[in-house]
């Protein structure tokens with residue numbers, strides 16, 4: 001079977017490797033020439049993604065996997081085409097389809113009659129049928145459902161554990177018609193060793209991913225609301241949540257300085273912008289949760305000020321640019337909100353992250369510290385990377401307070417250095 005994966009990013013490349021390991025002849029299509037050349041030279045561009053370094057070179061040598069920047073070369077022989085090019089939000093908080101549209105328009109003219117096209121990128125409901133399907137029809141002259149099969153299957157994995165997640169979570173599949181659903185399900189049954197769950201149609205499958213992600217955002221907003229209430233009362237919200245979660249119907253997540261990454265803080269907005277015809281969507285809880293979570297950076301800085309004194313003229317170091325520990329992914333990271341709240345309080349904010357070079361931090365519009373450790377007034381734990389495990393708070397001259405926004409520290413470790421410990425939902 002010839003399979004083409006469109007978009008060889010943090011998810012697309014491991015996916016291509018998985019299909020190749022299962023015996024498909026896989027072509028990966030990407031517009032990033034350097035990435036394509038590196039892969040063809042048997043170099044793994046994702047060294048922290050488990051399982052790739054061991055498998056990728058052998059799959060290139062055996063001819064099961066290759067990468068290309070040529071859409072004709074990628075698509076003309078493909079039996080199955082998997083689209084995994086991101087859709088983000090723009091400044092107006094509306095879905096930005098530019099990358100996905102460009103990929104579909106490039107592949108479309110070379111679509112083979114009888115091919116199966118699978119969208120895995122998280123998208124607003126209706127995108128597969130009404131946007132991708134329509135563009136493929138215009139570019140190829142083939143009618144979706146007649147000239148080619150078309151289905152949506154949400155990608156539910158997390159970067160840093162893609163291959164193991166692929167072997168763990170049921171694969172949800174919904175097509176634009178029954179045959180598309182059946183063909184998509186058969187493909188995934190051959191390529192993955194997990195249960196394949198078929199749903200009513202492509203829109204239901206698309207919506208299921210928005211349910212999963214919006215649930216988490218709203219849940220975190222609730223945890224943040226609990227944390228703020230508990231902070232006001234001097235109660236330990238983390239202990240209270242842990243205690244509540246010992247009952248099987250309570251699944252409250254953890255409070256924190258905001259919600260980062262390119263999934264959870266983005267997809268609630270997709271609910272409001274369906275691509276399917278229908279009445280306007282009225283949502284209140286999801287936008288409210290977004291506002292609560294986005295405000296947590298200001299709240300965190302206000303907590304820090306309450307413990308450390310006014311931050312006007314102070315130097316504060318945010319530990320972690322990455323949106324979460326151990327992953328070099330910075331999109332919508334809470335580090336940005338914290339830096340802007342610190343600037344609003346008149347502080348000089350530096351961002352330190354062992355996963356990024358100083359140049360990479362500057363390329364994000366942020367400033368790395370001139371040295372590390374360094375004299376400073378406060379530290380904020382935003383992403384507690386493994387490399388921080390031995391961090392000595394006593395090595396930061398003048399340190400007044402540490403805001404542990406991830407509940408990652410032992411408060412006594414901080415206090416031994418003479419600095420105050422501040423948590424979110426955790427009494428100092």
Ligand SMILES: NC(=O)c1ccc[n+]([C@@H]2O[C@H](COP(=O)([O-])OP(=O)(O)OC[C@H]3O[C@@H](n4cnc5c(N)ncnc54)[C@H](O)[C@@H]3O)[C@@H](O)[C@H]2O)c1
Nearest residue numbers: 007008009010011030031032086087102103121122155159
């Ligand atoms: N990263 C995650 O943890 C995660 C988790 C679950 C689902 N997803 C889904 O996977 C999608 C992709 O995420 P990712 O982390 O792999 O993104 P990424 O940014 O790492 O990779 C995207 C790739 O697409 C390529 N690309 C951009 N425009 C293209 C075009 N016109 N034609 C071909 N290739 C093009 C880029 O060069 C890049 O290599 C997300 O939008 C999301 O829907 C991601």
